[in-house]
Amino acid sequence: MKNKGILRGIFGKPLHPLAQAYVASIPVDSRLYRHDITGSIAHAKMLAKQKIISEEEADLIVNGLISIGEEIEHGKFNSKPELEDIHMNVEARLFEKIGDVAGKLHTARSRNDQVALDLRLFLKEAILETIDRLKNFQKILITFAEANQKVIIPGYTHLQRAQPVLLAHHILAYFEMFQRDKERFRDCLKRTDVLPLGSGALAGVPYSVDRDFLARELGFAVVSANSMDAVSDRDFVIEYEAAAAIAMMHLSRLAEELILWSSAEFGFIEIDEAFTTGSSIMPQKKNPDLAELVRGKTGRVYGNLMAILTVMKALPLTYNRDLQEDKAGLFSTVDILGTSLEVFTEMVRTLKVNSGRTYEAAGTGHTLATDLADYLVKKGVSFRQAYDIVGEIVKYAISKGKSLSELSLEEYYRFSPTFAEDVYSITVETSVVARKVYGGTAPEQVSEALSRAKRLLESEVEGRSD
Amino acid sequence: MKNKGILRGIFGKPLHPLAQAYVASIPVDSRLYRHDITGSIAHAKMLAKQKIISEEEADLIVNGLISIGEEIEHGKFNSKPELEDIHMNVEARLFEKIGDVAGKLHTARSRNDQVALDLRLFLKEAILETIDRLKNFQKILITFAEANQKVIIPGYTHLQRAQPVLLAHHILAYFEMFQRDKERFRDCLKRTDVLPLGSGALAGVPYSVDRDFLARELGFAVVSANSMDAVSDRDFVIEYEAAAAIAMMHLSRLAEELILWSSAEFGFIEIDEAFTTGSSIMPQKKNPDLAELVRGKTGRVYGNLMAILTVMKALPLTYNRDLQEDKAGLFSTVDILGTSLEVFTEMVRTLKVNSGRTYEAAGTGHTLATDLADYLVKKGVSFRQAYDIVGEIVKYAISKGKSLSELSLEEYYRFSPTFAEDVYSITVETSVVARKVYGGTAPEQVSEALSRAKRLLESEVEGRSD
Amino acid sequence: MKNKGILRGIFGKPLHPLAQAYVASIPVDSRLYRHDITGSIAHAKMLAKQKIISEEEADLIVNGLISIGEEIEHGKFNSKPELEDIHMNVEARLFEKIGDVAGKLHTARSRNDQVALDLRLFLKEAILETIDRLKNFQKILITFAEANQKVIIPGYTHLQRAQPVLLAHHILAYFEMFQRDKERFRDCLKRTDVLPLGSGALAGVPYSVDRDFLARELGFAVVSANSMDAVSDRDFVIEYEAAAAIAMMHLSRLAEELILWSSAEFGFIEIDEAFTTGSSIMPQKKNPDLAELVRGKTGRVYGNLMAILTVMKALPLTYNRDLQEDKAGLFSTVDILGTSLEVFTEMVRTLKVNSGRTYEAAGTGHTLATDLADYLVKKGVSFRQAYDIVGEIVKYAISKGKSLSELSLEEYYRFSPTFAEDVYSITVETSVVARKVYGGTAPEQVSEALSRAKRLLESEVEGRSD
Amino acid sequence: MKNKGILRGIFGKPLHPLAQAYVASIPVDSRLYRHDITGSIAHAKMLAKQKIISEEEADLIVNGLISIGEEIEHGKFNSKPELEDIHMNVEARLFEKIGDVAGKLHTARSRNDQVALDLRLFLKEAILETIDRLKNFQKILITFAEANQKVIIPGYTHLQRAQPVLLAHHILAYFEMFQRDKERFRDCLKRTDVLPLGSGALAGVPYSVDRDFLARELGFAVVSANSMDAVSDRDFVIEYEAAAAIAMMHLSRLAEELILWSSAEFGFIEIDEAFTTGSSIMPQKKNPDLAELVRGKTGRVYGNLMAILTVMKALPLTYNRDLQEDKAGLFSTVDILGTSLEVFTEMVRTLKVNSGRTYEAAGTGHTLATDLADYLVKKGVSFRQAYDIVGEIVKYAISKGKSLSELSLEEYYRFSPTFAEDVYSITVETSVVARKVYGGTAPEQVSEALSRAKRLLESEVEGRSD
Secondary structure: OOOHHHHHOOOOOOOOHHHHHHHOOHHHHHHHHHHHHHHHHHHHHHHHHOOOOOHHHHHHHHHHHHHHHHHHHOOOOOOOHHHOOHHHHHHHHHHHHHHHHHHHOOOOOOHHHHHHHHHHHHHHHHHHHHHHHHHHHHHHHHHHHHHOOOOEEEEEEOOEEEEEEEHHHHHHHHHHHHHHHHHHHHHHHHHHOEEOOOOOOOOOOOOOOOHHHHHHHHOOOEEOOOHHHHHHOOHHHHHHHHHHHHHHHHHHHHHHHHHHHOOOOOOOEEOOHHHOEOOOOOOOOOEOHHHHHHHHHHHHHHHHHHHHHHHHOOOOOOOOHHHHHHHHHHHHHHHHHHHHHHHHHHHHHOOEEOHHHHHHHHHOOOOOHHHHHHHHHHOOOOHHHHHHHHHHHHHHHHHHOOOHHHOOHHHHHHHOOOOOHHHHHOOHHHHHHHOOOOOOOOHHHHHHHHHHHHHHHHHOOOOOOO | OOOHHHHHOOOOOOOOHHHHHHHOOHHHHHHHHHHHHHHHHHHHHHHHHOOOOOHHHHHHHHHHHHHHHHHHHOOOOOOOHHHOOHHHHHHHHHHHHHHHHHHHOOOOOOHHHHHHHHHHHHHHHHHHHHHHHHHHHHHHHHHHHHHOOOOEEEEEEOOEEEEEEEHHHHHHHHHHHHHHHHHHHHHHHHHHOEEOOOOOOOOOOOOOOOHHHHHHHHOOOEEOOOHHHHHHOOHHHHHHHHHHHHHHHHHHHHHHHHHHHOOOOOOOEEOOHHHOEOOOOOOOOOEOHHHHHHHHHHHHHHHHHHHHHHHHOOOOOOOOHHHHHHHHHHHHHHHHHHHHHHHHHHHHHOOEEOHHHHHHHHHOOOOOHHHHHHHHHHOOOOHHHHHHHHHHHHHHHHHHOOOHHHOOHHHHHHHOOOOOHHHHHOOHHHHHHHOOOOOOOOHHHHHHHHHHHHHHHHHOOOOOOO | OOOHHHHHOOOOOOOOHHHHHHHOOHHHHHHHHHHHHHHHHHHHHHHHHOOOOOHHHHHHHHHHHHHHHHHHHOOOOOOOHHHOOHHHHHHHHHHHHHHHHHHHOOOOOOHHHHHHHHHHHHHHHHHHHHHHHHHHHHHHHHHHHHHOOOOEEEEEEOOEEEEEEEHHHHHHHHHHHHHHHHHHHHHHHHHHOEEOOOOOOOOOOOOOOOHHHHHHHHOOOEEOOOHHHHHHOOHHHHHHHHHHHHHHHHHHHHHHHHHHHOOOOOOOEEOOHHHOEOOOOOOOOOEOHHHHHHHHHHHHHHHHHHHHHHHHOOOOOOOOHHHHHHHHHHHHHHHHHHHHHHHHHHHHHOOEEOHHHHHHHHHOOOOOHHHHHHHHHHOOOOHHHHHHHHHHHHHHHHHHOOOHHHOOHHHHHHHOOOOOHHHHHOOHHHHHHHOOOOOOOOHHHHHHHHHHHHHHHHHOOOOOOO | OOOHHHHHOOOOOOOOHHHHHHHOOHHHHHHHHHHHHHHHHHHHHHHHHOOOOOHHHHHHHHHHHHHHHHHHHOOOOOOOHHHOOHHHHHHHHHHHHHHHHHHHOOOOOOHHHHHHHHHHHHHHHHHHHHHHHHHHHHHHHHHHHHHOOOOEEEEEEOOEEEEEEEHHHHHHHHHHHHHHHHHHHHHHHHHHOEEOOOOOOOOOOOOOOOHHHHHHHHOOOEEOOOHHHHHHOOHHHHHHHHHHHHHHHHHHHHHHHHHHHOOOOOOOEEOOHHHOEOOOOOOOOOEOHHHHHHHHHHHHHHHHHHHHHHHHOOOOOOOOHHHHHHHHHHHHHHHHHHHHHHHHHHHHHOOEEOHHHHHHHHHOOOOOHHHHHHHHHHOOOOHHHHHHHHHHHHHHHHHHOOOHHHOOHHHHHHHOOOOOHHHHHOOHHHHHHHOOOOOOOOHHHHHHHHHHHHHHHHHOOOOOOO
């Protein structure tokens, strides 16, 4: 093989078989074949443009690379583990196809800047896809919120019923979370969108390469400013994984709620059977496995983040082989986040709400106590006094086994003369309506929030669309 | 105490002593006293402006809060653990100072939006300080690079000498890393700079509050759009901790290099004794403890990130007491990153370079082999052929115990007829000079990079400056 | 100060003030003062026994150390940050007290083996305390299980009601978890119970010390076998933190269940008000904050584990200053686990069960479907056929809005002729009773399990007892 | 398919295609096929023994399972993703092979106890293999230490030369670490070696199964004591991963040292070319990639631990689908640790030491300063005085550019009259010899330690051997 020596150094002693299996990254990095070929084609064109190789040589190389790409796409490419990685496999195949001119492709380039390039090309695509999936999920959340716009549920703090809220308001809280996630991925994209090619092994290359041409050809916004940084930087990988960890955390919160809400005890929603599974011995079971898996996979994504942070800790400059461990975790995280979003998108699409049950729950458990306090405040009582008075009333009501609305005006009087007939106008509905503040749960606010959300999504341009 | 009931619920049974100690966050969150008071003053003013309380009441409250702030600043404030947190401690003291009118401060507000406000106020400051410290450190790196602009060191991959580079080029790689760190903190700032007040416990408040006034008064760019999200969101904390983890990773890489470089084996630098420590039994020792501690504290910052991610996983909406655990880790991370940057800034300021030693190291170990291959390429040999030829030459040189420059032209001829007298013009200096590509180590490029770096720092405006 | 030079190396240049603050570990390691003094006393005695110092010198040193210990205990000791750590502070004070003879204490010892000793002495105590707290908690679980021995609750998988179980059986699952935790801590103790003193800085000491005497004096089971390992090993710290992470995970699961069970939706238990807190604006709230905090603090303990693992990664032998970062996380973990166990012990002591509600829940949701299938199997139907038949029955029952027990025998016949009158004997009670297998939920099994559990705890001997 | 309903619940609606791909664990858990079949065979035998099924039925089932095992082994088994996992795939194939009697296998069993069983069977094997690999590695360490028994190297603290030590002593430090690792895995084995079968879905099974028979048949030491714990416990997985994280940490420390030692600057060792790789553009490079990868993969193993800890946090009892995420990380960790040990075993086998260079390094840098101080102590000077005197001497020697042995006796006198001619007897060799304490670096101690180590390994019995 022509480029055997590249891997084996000058003495050419073969790697110990155990070592060979250990260093081979091809099972993982073969996923980068498309980006590797794209990068090499641009590199060959640039070499020709700069007269470092001839146009004819460049054509041979480019055509060879294109046909290798097709071979891989059609499953006709047999990668060789002894060639370790996708880059060497492609180059070796190029030698087979076009002969010694293949040896000119690696001019003014090193595997160090090449692999950094491939990974950035991959991640740029992955980020756009991630954003797109987040957006699709947000759309379904809006659709779901709109379809259930009048549904009232208990809002919880400490998993205790606190105050009635609109289900749509609750759902829009997740819209906000995923909106921030998209922003984080966009911020990450800025720092991923940097061309490393031309950095060579570490010091830059001694050829008059045209890095701006490469950037244009490959669609990069910026060219890296320091070659030593360029070959040893994996910030963009960590940043993606950190943003993904936060996004999965958001999904895990929603997953938890879907699991709770579909329990017999809550009974707020019904997950479509296309998204539940049965039990191997309990015929009655209808388990929210998808939500549980999303919650569980959050752990994997956290673990991948910790892994890459640990890998990078205290590594001296520049490239060290430890960096090879950047890919397995990144690919895992990209896939988990992507499929989790897709699955949840479809699951929410068919989610049914038991609005009778949520309404009932929203009104029990003295969830209007704060409204009662606010009622007193509006009649001049200080908030803390009002709080204390209502506390006494709630205590009394509990002792009598009554709800607040079941207390007589006389009973109310005992606690404060400020109460009047209009105390009975406090209902679940008025409680919700009263919270008209920007960002509050009042229907008018939620309706506006839904409009804003839709406009926002429409105004966003990046990514493919479904 | 007036607001005892706030914490103890309607039945007023005291917390079990063990539970009281367990829930008390005051040892940690007392650090937020200034932000709590600032937030409360703005809230009181807004309540008055909106006629929810009277101007007189607001004045009493504001003045009371100001004087509590002074008490705390002067160490005259005794916080009570049974009041759990800084918010309740301040409110209780306000009752002592101004009587029942204090009870009006908490109108249209909940501890949930209050604590979110305080934490955001704190973090906004902390981010600006962090950016400032990163900038100061970058300045010292530039100064250090400029002071050693002609120093050549071996560039490493795999901790093996690879190619000669300028020390300044190496240092500028770190400039780039910290530049990205600053960008990440700025991006985090955008998402921190959001006013949560007005979200109430979770559903918004039933008062005609003016959230835009609050935002202006407190210097927030945006008002939160969803009350349920606002009280349960800690993304900004995680995002800061993730950015800090990456920044500490960068510092740990530099720390590792300083430790290596100051070892007897490398002998590249001398750390000033004001930044080394001795041994309890080995009188000759001069240990790079500061660098070791920075490297070690990286672990703590990673751990803090893992902690908050774990805390947030699968929490149902909205506020849960688990969120209290957001602060200890955040404060620890802010402090570690801040002091690490400060210490490194001062340490690099006095760092001495042994340029004779680095120069010698840069030229040994056949570090010019790539230049020899590039020499052949420029004479028409394909890169892979050139690579193989030079491989053979290096092998030969090693067997003869010679350096490449010690080989005769005749010896070179044996490997390829392309070699000519000008092969001897390849030196450490020409190797460095040849890498003129943008981002490369050539002196002209490094010089431009230094200018760019300085201009960049000058153009940045935020934060205090030293 | 006599031992200033120890810290400042031979040139005596003071540490930069920022560096001094950064390296000082005294705010953290002052917690080890007692262990440091104990270790030094044993060391001085050994030096005298071996005639390395005189008996008179040893007496002076020992008495000096004892009185320093008393000073610290009574808060009369002012540690100096410029002396960095507790070891140097104690030694400096010894010089003040007894003069130059203090300089003999550090013979045949280094801070490296000294600090390893102190930390092991501390952790040995902490492990015994941890085991003791786990045991106390197990006792309360048993008491609680016995007090509610007839209570039936729904057993859950996927948070869906699955089969009825005894509450005591459920609680005993936690007994098992904490039993494994204790075993893990005991295993960790074996590896902690190793005397490092005598290892010197790294190579052993050139004095005829008696390490066995030291081990006896200080209560260690074994003497460390390799000096380089002894000063750079922190496995015992990691192992404690890993065992603690698992124990906190167990507590977090129980915390989650207590939170769920005390929600309005489940309504299974009532947490005593001495362990709940109120809301700042919702007077009706009774929040399970303790359980939430235990759940949240799990994140901190995970983070501490991640921190120490990161610290130790890729550290070359032997001692490196990074190791200083071992203590903050360890102390935090020891405290969190200890207080969490104490708080939960007291909380469970006063927990009330709403057995009517749990019983009702245990019988609804077709939780007896598996029993119905097993009924058929016992009459000769294969399990998979039985499973399918019962699946059809459940489907039918749901469509009719009936429970299984409300179906007529005729209706049963439609699905299988195997059904007979005795199908109505399947009840929540018979379901529970039927699971008589060892480890099953049948009352006789649970009763035996309770006895076993009590005998097990009685047979355990280590630790203090409450 | 007969058991379609098992997965799809009673309504039989197919899973959404995205959900099906998402829940399918077969790509991961197919690795458990052997354990699944082994477990099922034992279960069938037990069912027959207990007359729950007939002997004939059991024979049919057992033979069917055996032939399925052979199909899988010979790659003739096509698993179906829509059957989700290995358990359902095997059962479905059993239906195809032996018809409806296959439906009797799942009597008195649930997937919950089945999967717990399979995982425990797998891990028991994996632990024994891990221990075996650790032992093999220890053997090579001993061989290497013995082959280099007289080699002296500098011992380091803070990566600064501290005191001379034997290379064998340094290597034995790692022997100790791996010894502790084996103990941890053995401790983990105790808690893995527990039979969960018979626990059913969660509550135990209503059949008179013989769990002791199952335990004997499957080689388990103990039968699980609580069914709810048995199906939801993954402690054994976490414990393995925690022990593996510590073991990888140890390997990462050794990896770091091999990387340092094979750098041009240290030049202590030469890694055989069968374990180094070359560069794609620098023909002279010989990179210690294997050591770098071991160091890097440590991050992955840490990440896997964090993942499973996160997965388990706050999960209510009993089985939740989140638990499916236990396997990918465990398999990854088992494989990484196993192959890392194998690769290092072979690499150390061929490691060459440059003992001239290590010896020279051991004697420079005033590494005998502590010995000089100890010399004075033995003549009656207190250690702290001796330390100060030697400090002054080192300072003086540095200023004169001399080593300690180059100072004249007259020069020594200037610092202390205690010095005599015998001061020149302090050499690298005497320094090493002097540290005769148990665990010290003196040749006699190291020789004994080597004997002890060999005896220890011989006395250990478990596991396969190579």
